[in-house]
Structures are given as C-alpha cells and as structure tokens.
Amino acid sequence: NAGVTQTPKFQVLKTGQSMTLQCAQDMNHNSMYWYRQDPGMGLRLIYYSASEGTTDKGEVPNGYNVSRLNKREFSLRLESAAPSQTSVYFCASNRTPYTEAFFGQGTRLTVV
Amino acid sequence: GENVEQHPSTLSVQEGDSAVIKCTYSDSASNYFPWYKQELGKGPQLIIDIRSNVGEKKDQRIAVTLNKTAKHFSLHITETQPEDSAVYFCAARKGNNNDMRFGAGTRLTVKP
Numbered sequence: 001n002a003g004v005t006q007t008p009k010f011q012v013l014k015t016g017q018s019m020t021l022q023c024a025q026d027m028n029h030n031s032m033y034w035y036r037q038d039p040g041m042g043l044r045l046i047y048y049s050a051s052e053g054t055t056d057k058g059e060v061p062n063g064y065n066v067s068r069l070n071k072r073e074f075s076l077r078l079e080s081a082a083p084s085q086t087s088v089y090f091c092a093s094n095r096t097p098y099t100e101a102f103f104g105q106g107t108r109l110t111v112v
Numbered sequence: 113g114e115n116v117e118q119h120p121s122t123l124s125v126q127e128g129d130s131a132v133i134k135c136t137y138s139d140s141a142s143n144y145f146p147w148y149k150q151e152l153g154k155g156p157q158l159i160i161d162i163r164s165n166v167g168e169k170k171d172q173r174i175a176v177t178l179n180k181t182a183k184h185f186s187l188h189i190t191e192t193q194p195e196d197s198a199v200y201f202c203a204a205r206k207g208n209n210n211d212m213r214f215g216a217g218t219r220l221t222v223k224p
Contacts, residue, residue: 004155031210040121042201042214043156050210058211090155097210098144098163103155 002026006091006104013081013111021076021107023091031094032074033058033101034066036087043090049074081111114139116204118215126223131192133218135202136184144205145185147176149198150217156201160187192222 007022025032030051035043045058049068063085065077074093078085088108094101115138125131137145143164148156162169162176162185169176173192178185189196199219205212 033210033212035214040216042116042118042216043203045211045213048210056210059213092155097205097212100146100158100161101212103148103157105153105155 004091004093004102004104006107008107009105010108015082015111017081018079021089023075023104024073025093027093027102029093029095031097032068033092034076035090035092036060037090038087083111085109086111114142114204114206114213116202116213116215118202118218120218121216122219124221124223125192127192127194129192131189131220133187133200134184135215137204139206140183142204142206145178146203147187148201150201151198194222194224196220197222
C-alpha cells in the first residue's frame with residue numbers, strides 16, 4: 001500500500017517555465033489537497049478537491065492551476081514559474097474532512 | 113478565514129522532560145484540531161487530533177487539551193525521547209470545510 005505518491009521529488013525550473021506536479025493516492029480517498037511549505041510559515045493550502053470532479057481555491061492559489069483527473073489523481077500546474085514559487089510542495093488526501101490526512105513525501109521545487 | 117498561531121517556534125528539552133506546544137485559533141466555528149509530526153525529509157504525519165466536543169484526549173505519552181472559550185489548544189508530550197525530535201504542526205478546520213489551516217510549526221529537540 002503506497003499511500004500518497006508524488007512525482008518528481010526534486011525539480012529546478014527557470015523563471016517562466018511551466019511544469020506539472022503529479023499526485024496519486026491508492027486509499028480510495030474522496031478529498032485531495034495541495035500545500036506549499038515555506039520556512040517559518042507552516043503549510044499553506046493552495047487548492048483542494050473535495051471529491052472527484054470538483055476543485056476549490058485555498059489560501060494561496062495565485063499562479064497555480066489544478067486538475068482532479070480521477071478519484072486517484074490530483075495534479076498541480078505552474079504555468080509560468082516565478083522565484084516566489086520556490087518551495088516544498090505536499091500533496092495530501094483523506095476520506096472526509098474529519099479524518100486523518102495522509103501526506104506524500106513532498107516535491108522540492110527551485111525556480112531560478 | 114481561520115488564523116492559527118503556534119508557540120514556541122523552537123523548543124529544546126532534556127530527555128525525560130515534558131514538552132508543551134500551544135496554538136490559538138481565530139474562528140470560533142472551528143471544530144477539528146489535529147496535530148502533525150514532520151521528520152526531516154518526510155511529509156507530516158498525524159499523531160493526535162481532537163474535536164470541539166471534547167476537552168482532552170490522550171494517547172500514551174501524548175495528550176491534547178482544548179479550551180474553546182479561550183480558543184486555544186495544546187500538545188503535551190511526557191517522558192520525551194530523542195526520537196520525538198521533529199517539527200510539530202497544529203491545525204484547525206471549520207465545520208465540514210476542506211480548508212484546514214496550519215500553524216507555523218515548532219521544532220522540538222530532545223537532548224539525550
């Protein structure tokens with residue numbers, strides 16, 4: 001049972017480049033999330049998907065887009081990367097908002 | 113939106129001592145308060161959670177207390193061990209909302 005799998009683990013982008021972070025969960029969870037983690041700021045919610053076919057903005061959605069491809073997969077896209085998007089990105093999932101959220105291992109993204 | 117403040121940002125204790133981390137939240141409608149532990153290079157992992165209809169919850173050496181009137185909740189770790197060294201995050205969620213807000217984190221170091 002792999003849990004939540006994120007790819008890639010590390011990525012370096014040049015300013016203006018685009019990329020998609022992939023996330024898949026094998027726990028049949030309804031809800032999936034994307035967070036970014038910056039030093040001294042904890043985890044901030046970028047976007048979430050309460051169920052297949054729905055997505056909603058979180059605390060810091062600007063500069064990002066998401067796709068809930070199916071129940072298992074939730075991708076995060078940076079259309080034109082900026083240095084301010086240098087961060088560690090975590091994908092998470094849970095069955096309901098009141099149950100444990102399981103996190104992936106993270107993607108360390110550097111934009112130069 | 114919800115605002116979660118966490119203190120202290122760093123905490124150093126001797127092995128065997130107790131550690132206490134405190135969080136406050138702003139939205140009185142918040143009703144679910146999880147605590148996550150993050151080890152180096154890994155995603156956060158749930159260690160304990162509490163709902164607003166409960167004042168205290170214990171799980172072996174870990175306990176969480178909630179004061180709804182004052183809008184604060186605390187994590188208590190007794191008989192600390194070196195393997196408790198990690199970053200701890202509190203979080204708060206409102207209603208059946210998928211938008212969960214995290215504190216900035218506390219880096220706990222347990223010295224042998």
